[in-house]
Amino acid sequence: MRLRPALTAFAALPLILGACASSGSSDASASGLLVATTVSPITSIAAAIAGDKVRVEGIVPEGTNSHTFEPEPSVAKLLSDADIVFINGLKLEDPTAELAKANMKSGADLVEIGTTVIPESDYIYDFSFPKEEGKPNPHLWTDPLYAIKYAAVIRDELSKKDPTNAAYFAANFDAFAAQATALANALRADQATVPNGALKLLTYHDAYAYFAKDFGWQIIGALQPKNFEDPSPSEVAALIDQVKAQQVPVIFGSEVFPSKVLEEIGSATGAKYEDSLRDDDLPGAPGEADHSWLGLMKYDYTTMIRALGGTTTNLDAVDITPKVKDSAVYPQ
Numbered sequence: 001m002r003l004r005p006a007l008t009a010f011a012a013l014p015l016i017l018g019a020c021a022s023s024g025s026s027d028a029s030a031s032g033l034l035v036a037t038t039v040s041p042i043t044s045i046a047a048a049i050a051g052d053k054v055r056v057e058g059i060v061p062e063g064t065n066s067h068t069f070e071p072e073p074s075v076a077k078l079l080s081d082a083d084i085v086f087i088n089g090l091k092l093e094d095p096t097a098e099l100a101k102a103n104m105k106s107g108a109d110l111v112e113i114g115t116t117v118i119p120e121s122d123y124i125y126d127f128s129f130p131k132e133e134g135k136p137n138p139h140l141w142t143d144p145l146y147a148i149k150y151a152a153v154i155r156d157e158l159s160k161k162d163p164t165n166a167a168y169f170a171a172n173f174d175a176f177a178a179q180a181t182a183l184a185n186a187l188r189a190d191q192a193t194v195p196n197g198a199l200k201l202l203t204y205h206d207a208y209a210y211f212a213k214d215f216g217w218q219i220i221g222a223l224q225p226k227n228f229e230d231p232s233p234s235e236v237a238a239l240i241d242q243v244k245a246q247q248v249p250v251i252f253g254s255e256v257f258p259s260k261v262l263e264e265i266g267s268a269t270g271a272k273y274e275d276s277l278r279d280d281d282l283p284g285a286p287g288e289a290d291h292s293w294l295g296l297m298k299y300d301y302t303t304m305i306r307a308l309g310g311t312t313t314n315l316d317a318v319d320i321t322p323k324v325k326d327s328a329v330y331p332q
């Protein structure tokens with residue numbers, strides 16, 4: 001009841017608390033702020049803006065199912081130290097958001113980036129994210145237009161907490177936006193080489209809905225049921241009928257969700273399957289250039305276009321070298 005009026009009083013407290021509880025900033029190398037993030041694409045975008053001025057620590061280990069992820073109780077420590085907790089939102093990380101709310105220090109902010117950049121009227125509900133479940137498709141980050149908006153939110157939030165470095169964050173944002181735009185332009189050029197304009201996606205994991213809408217691809221469907229388990233035999237039979245009826249040329253699987261169903265549907269229908277798309281699992285190892293949002297999406301777009309018979313001259317030439325060193329922590 002007194003929560004709201006007390007907010008303004010609390011807002012002044014961190015200055016005092018910050019002075020005595022300086023354990024977080026006592027490591028000499030740290031420039032002050034600590035940012036916690038959830039999935040690795042968001043961690044990577046945050047790192048591209050934060051550079052060496054802000055410590056960035058991810059929470060969801062790479063290659064894990066972020067949709068059902070429940071943080072270990074030990075994550076509470078990171079959440080209680082963080083000045084900002086960036087989550088995707090759109091109900092992707094509810095358990096982490098709950099743990100954050102229960103543990104964050106006063107003055108710290110929980111920022112749902114996705115929820116900030118997209119109005120509810122633009123939420124997409126579909127195969128694996130049906131409306132009656134109340135959870136929209138959360139995968140905005142596979143669309144470069146939204147990734148740039150994510151970066152802008154991160155720039156603005158970091159600048160609010162650390163105004164002295166605002167120009168640095170702005171320059172990093174400009175560099176990231178330029179690279180993401182170059183990637184989007186290369187994608188548009190290369191996708192035009194797919195024979196008969198057949199930009200059709202049947203994926204295992206349902207991660208490309210917003211991307212498809214913005215870039216003129218057609219999502220035929222997704223194989224993964226809403227509970228993120230493998231489709232049942234009767235669902236597989238229905239999918240086989242659908243793949244035959246729609247003459248789907250390629251079925252795209254996901255590294256994060258390996259499934260034998262792809263092979264089964266492939267051999268029953270004659271469709272090719274390509275099982276190496278990545279959802280939120282960055283390629284390479286931390287510290288390598290392709291271990292980044294840019295590297296992830298360059299890999300995914302290239303894989304889609306080649307599997308559909310197109311060429312990727314423009315995407316191949318996109319420079320994904322990070323403009324600032326990525327020192328973020330990526331749990332594996």
Ligand SMILES: [Zn+2]
Nearest residue numbers: 139205207279
């Ligand atoms: Zn996903």
